Amino acid sequence: MRIDVDHFEINDYLGRIFECDCQRIHTTNLSTVQIKDNVKEDIADFLSKKGYKHIYIIEDENTKQAYGEELEIFLVKKGFSLDSIVLKGEVVPNEKAVFEILLGMKQKYDYVLGIGSGTLNDLSKFISKKIGLDYGIVATAPSMDGFASVGAALITDDLKTTYDCHVPTAIFGDLEVLRNAPINMIKAGLGDIIGKYNCLVDWKIAHIINEEYYCKTIVDMVYKSIQEVVDNANGVLTRDKKAIKAITEALVETGMAMGFVGNSRPASGSEHHVSHYWEMKFLFEHRPPVFHGTKVGLATPGVIALWYKLINEDIDFEQCKQKVKAFDYEKWEALVKDKFEGAANGVIALEKKAGKNNIESALNRIDTIANKWEDIKTVIQNDLPKPEYVVQILKSVEAAYRPEQVGIDEMMTKDSLILAKEVRVRYGLLQLLWDLGLLEDYSNAFVQYYRSN
Numbered sequence: 001m002r003i004d005v006d007h008f009e010i011n012d013y014l015g016r017i018f019e020c021d022c023q024r025i026h027t028t029n030l031s032t033v034q035i036k037d038n039v040k041e042d043i044a045d046f047l048s049k050k051g052y053k054h055i056y057i058i059e060d061e062n063t064k065q066a067y068g069e070e071l072e073i074f075l076v077k078k079g080f081s082l083d084s085i086v087l088k089g090e091v092v093p094n095e096k097a098v099f100e101i102l103l104g105m106k107q108k109y110d111y112v113l114g115i116g117s118g119t120l121n122d123l124s125k126f127i128s129k130k131i132g133l134d135y136g137i138v139a140t141a142p143s144m145d146g147f148a149s150v151g152a153a154l155i156t157d158d159l160k161t162t163y164d165c166h167v168p169t170a171i172f173g174d175l176e177v178l179r180n181a182p183i184n185m186i187k188a189g190l191g192d193i194i195g196k197y198n199c200l201v202d203w204k205i206a207h208i209i210n211e212e213y214y215c216k217t218i219v220d221m222v223y224k225s226i227q228e229v230v231d232n233a234n235g236v237l238t239r240d241k242k243a244i245k246a247i248t249e250a251l252v253e254t255g256m257a258m259g260f261v262g263n264s265r266p267a268s269g270s271e272h273h274v275s276h277y278w279e280m281k282f283l284f285e286h287r288p289p290v291f292h293g294t295k296v297g298l299a300t301p302g303v304i305a306l307w308y309k310l311i312n313e314d315i316d317f318e319q320c321k322q323k324v325k326a327f328d329y330e331k332w333e334a335l336v337k338d339k340f341e342g343a344a345n346g347v348i349a350l351e352k353k354a355g356k357n358n359i360e361s362a363l364n365r366i367d368t369i370a371n372k373w374e375d376i377k378t379v380i381q382n383d384l385p386k387p388e389y390v391v392q393i394l395k396s397v398e399a400a401y402r403p404e405q406v407g408i409d410e411m412m413t414k415d416s417l418i419l420a421k422e423v424r425v426r427y428g429l430l431q432l433l434w435d436l437g438l439l440e441d442y443s444n445a446f447v448q449y450y451r452s453n
Contacts, residue, residue, distance in 0.1 A: 001016055001017065001018055001019065002018060002019065002020070003018050003020065003026065003217050003221065005217065005220045005221050005224055006224075010033050010035075010249050010252060010253060011033055013028065013253070013256055014028065014030055014031055014032070014033065015031060018260075020215060020217050021215075021216070021217060022213070022214070022215035022216070022217065022218075024213075024215065024261075026215075026217075026218070026260040026261075027260075028148070028167060028256055028259045028260065029166065029167050029169060029259075030148055030167050030168060030169060030170070030171065030256065030259070031169050031170060032046050032136075032169070032170040032171070032172075033148075033170075033171045033172075033249075033252055034170075034171075034172050034173070035139075035171075035172075035173040035175065035178075035245055035248050035249055035252070036173075036174070036175060037174065037175050037176060038174065039138075039172045039173065039174040040070075040071060040074045040075075040174070042172060043071065043075070043136075043138065043170075043172050044074070044075060044078045044080075046136070046170050046172075047075070047080060047111065048078075050111070050169075051110070052080075052110040052111040053079075053080060053081055053110055054080075054081045054082075054083075054107060054108065054109045054110045054111075055075070055080055055081070055082050055083075055109065055110065055111050055112075055113050056082075056083055056084070056085075056105060056109040056111070056112050056113070056133075057072065057082055057083070057084035057085070057113050057114075057115060058084070058085055058087075058101055058112065058113070058114045058115070058116075058120060058123060058124045058127065059084060059085070059086055059087070059114070059115040059116055059120060060086060060087040060088070060091050060116060060119075060120060061086060061087070061088060061089075062116075062140075063115045063116040063117075063120060063140045064084075064086050064115070066140045066177055066180070066181070067115060067138065067140050067174065067177045068084070068086075068115040068138075071115065071138065072084065083104070083105070083106050083107065083109075084104075085100065085101050085104035087100065087101075087120075090288070090289070091119050091120070091123075092119070092155060092283070093119045093122045093123050093126075093152075093153065093154045093155055094154065094155040094156065095156060097119075097123055098123065098126065098127065098154070101123060101127050102127065102131075105131075109133060110133070111133060111134060111135065111136065112124055112127060112128040112131075112133050112134070112135035112136075113135065113136050113137075113138065114135060114136070114137045114138065115137075115138045115140060116137075116138075116139075116140050116141075117139060117140060117141040117142075117143045117144060117185065118143060118144040118146060118291075118292060120137075121137050121139075121144075121146055121147055121152075121168075122146060122152040122153050122154060123152070123154075124137060124168075125137075125146075125152040125165045125166065125168070126152040126154060126163060126165055128165075128166070129152075129165040129166050134166075134168075134169045135166075135168050135169070136168050136169055136170035136171065136172065137168050137170075137171055137172070138172045138173070138174075139171065139172065139173040139178065139248065140173075140177055140178070140181060141178065141181035141182065141185040141186070141189070142173070142178050142181065142185070142186055142189040142244060142247040142248040142251055143181070143185040143186070143188045143189045143192070143251075143291060143292075143293055144188065144189065144192050144251065144291075144292050144293050145192050145193070145250075145251045145252075145254045145255050145258075145267050145293075146255060147168065147171050147251060147252050147255050148167055148168065148171060148252050148253075148254075148255030148256045148258070148259060149167065149255040149258040149259060149264065149267070150164055150165060150166060150167055150258065150259050150262070151163065151164060151165065151258070151263075151264060152165045155283065157342065157343065157345075157346055158280070158283065158284065158341065158342035158343040158346075159280070159340075159343035159346035159347065159423075160276050160279060160280055160423065161346075162264070167255075167256075167259050171252055173248050175241050175244060175245060178244050178248055179239040179240075179241055179244045180239070183236075183237070183239075184291060184294065185291060186236060186239070186244065186247065187236065187291075187293075187294065187297075187397050187398070187399040188291035188292065188293030188294045188297070189247045189248070189251055189293055190229060190233060190236060190247055190293070190297065190393075190397060190399065191291075191293040191294050191295075191296050191297020191298070191300075191394070191399055192251065192292065192293030192296050192297065193225065193226055193229045193247065193250050193251065193254070193293075194226070194229075194230075194296070194297045194300050194390055194393060194394070195268075195269070195271040195272060195275075195293075195296040195297060195299070195300045196222050196223075196225070196226050196254060196266075196267060197226065197300060197304065197384060197385055197390065198269050198270060198271045198300055198303050198304055198307075198384070198429075199265070199266070199267060199268050199269030199270075199271065199272065199428075200219050200222060200223070200266065200269075200383070201269070201307070201379060201380065201383050201384050202269030202270055202426075202427070202428030202429060203219070203265045203266065203269065203428075204219070204379050204383065205376060205379060205427075205428065205429075205432065206265075206426075206427040206428065208372050208375055208376060208379070209365055209368050209369060209372060209376075209427065209432070210365070210368075210427055212427065213261070215260075215261055218257045218260055218261055218266050219266065221253065221257055221266075222253070222254055222257050222266050222267070225249070225250035225253045225254055226250070228246045228249070228250055229246050229247050229250045230393060231246070232246040232247075233393055233396055233397055234396065236397040237397060237398065254266060254267045255267070265426075268426075269303075269426070269428045269429070270303050270420070270421075270428040270429040270430045271296055271299040271300045271303045272296055272299075273420040273421060273423055273424050273426065273428075273430060274295075274299040274302075274303065274416045274417065274420045274430075275292060275295035275296045275299050276420065276423050276424070277415070277416040277419055277420040277423060278290070278295050278299075278403075278408055278412065278416055279292065279295065280340070280343060280423070281339075281412055281415075281416075284341050284342070284343075287407070290406045290407070294399065294400055294406060295406065297394055297399055297400070297401070298394065298399075298400045298401050298402060298403060298405070298406070299416075300390050301387035301388070301390040301391050301394075301401060301449075301453070302387070302446050302449050302450055303429060304384055304385070304386070304387045304390060305387040305445075305446075305449045305453075306417075306429060306433070306442055306445060306446060306449075307380045307384055307429060308380065308384070308386070308387070309442070309445060310380075310429075310432075310433070310438075310442075311376070311377040311380045311381070315370075315373070315436065317366055317367075317369070317370040317436075319437075320366055320435070320436040320437045320438070321363055321366055322437075323436075323437025323438075324359055324362045324363060324366065324435065324436075324437050325359060325363075326437075327357060327359055327362075329357070332357065333348060335418075335419070336348055336419070336422065339415055339419055340419070340422075347422050347423065350422070350423075350425065351422065354425040356421065356422070356425060356431060356434075357434070362434070362435045365435050366435055366436065369432070369435065369436070387449075387453070388453075391453065402450050402453075403450055404450070410447050410450075410451070413446060413447050413450060414443045414444065414446065414447050415443075416446075417430065417433075417439065417442060417443040417446045418439055418440065418443045421434060
């Protein structure tokens with residue numbers, strides 16, 4: 001069977017095996033998605049049909065108040081045996097949280113059920129994988145795209161690391177609960193989806209330069225999700241259920257897209273890496289976190305602006321080679337130790353393993369970039385909206401579109417462009433700029449873009 005992007009609804013992707021033009025088979029272990037009013041009955045029916053009796057619930061104080069307590073009372077009345085761990089305060093997905101969840105287990109369970117969004121989903125995913133159980137997630141806010149993905153993003157040794165885990169077998173969301181989530185979480189969900197404009201281009205460029213695997217069907221699937229969100233963005237501030245449903249389903253579908261290809265390519269690119277860098281710096285400085293999708297959304301127009309700057313320049317590829325040959329590893333390592341603090345050793349180890357900054361490899365890529373330059377320019381011109389279009393969408397929902405609006409100063413903005421590529425092994429705009437010896441210059445342009453827009 002083939003994926004019919006134009007006509008499929010979210011549940012049409014479940015329980016099927018798809019043969020694709022990309023020569024791969026796409027399938028998912030996600031069996032149920034219900035984003036609707038009064039979803040408690042659907043949760044109980046799912047657990048009952050699967051034969052799950054003893055459920056371990058992972059939640060925090062906010063999600064327990066938003067929906068967890070109500071759901072637990074309902075499930076107990078339905079005859080299920082429940083234990084729950086309620087994480088206190090501002091939950092960080094780190095070793096401490098993992099240990100606390102494991103310590104809270106009191107018996108042998110059939111199923112893990114997370115109640116919450118990003119952090120709680122990641123922790124539920126990671127824990128369930130480690131103890132060999134399936135898990136489901138009850139979303140309480142449409143704030144990020146990791147619900148249906150295979151990866152769990154945790155902070156270990158101060159470094160944000162994505163662990164391969166498994167997808168949930170079920171995702172539920174009560175529209176009344178979702179629409180009453182903090183408005184900044186709803187805006188963050190929209191921001192996460194807006195970031196897909198760039199990540200899909202990063203992926204296509206990586207395919208052109210490195211012959212990386214690429215699937216147009218999955219790309220079309222994600223573009224359709226983006227369009228649904230943009231078309232309904234005017235309902236965000238009024239918490240219109242149609243807008244909330246569009247954002248939530250888009251977040252789930254992009255997570256499914258990641259599962260279909262086996263990595264985060266369809267949903268994460270340079271805009272996400274910049275966001276990850278900011279997140280780590282906030283953590284180092286013990287500052288209150290900013291929602292992931294908020295940072296992704298505001299990073300997106302700046303990254304897009306750099307793509308347009310790049311394709312309108314007259315690039316001297318031979319000069320680029322000379323710049324790359326002058327790369328000073330010791331200087332780079334000193335910068336990493338200064339900026340990444342406790343996570344520096346992990347970043348350095350990642351580079352030694354991946355060789356992102358290998359000079360010989362970069363010189364070979366420059367030759368490919370030069371040969372494919374017109375193709376690259378065509379992709380940017382045809383596939384990327386202008387940065388002002390993205391800003392207009394963010395402004396329409398009163399979301400942040402400049403780093404300073406969320407407490408990110410110009411130094412951190414500049415550093416993020418130079419260093420964000422070091423947190424992931426992923427080819428995109430940032431690595432391309434490094435290959436061309438332009439990363440330092442463009443970090444200044446990144447700052448200037450936000451200063452003047």
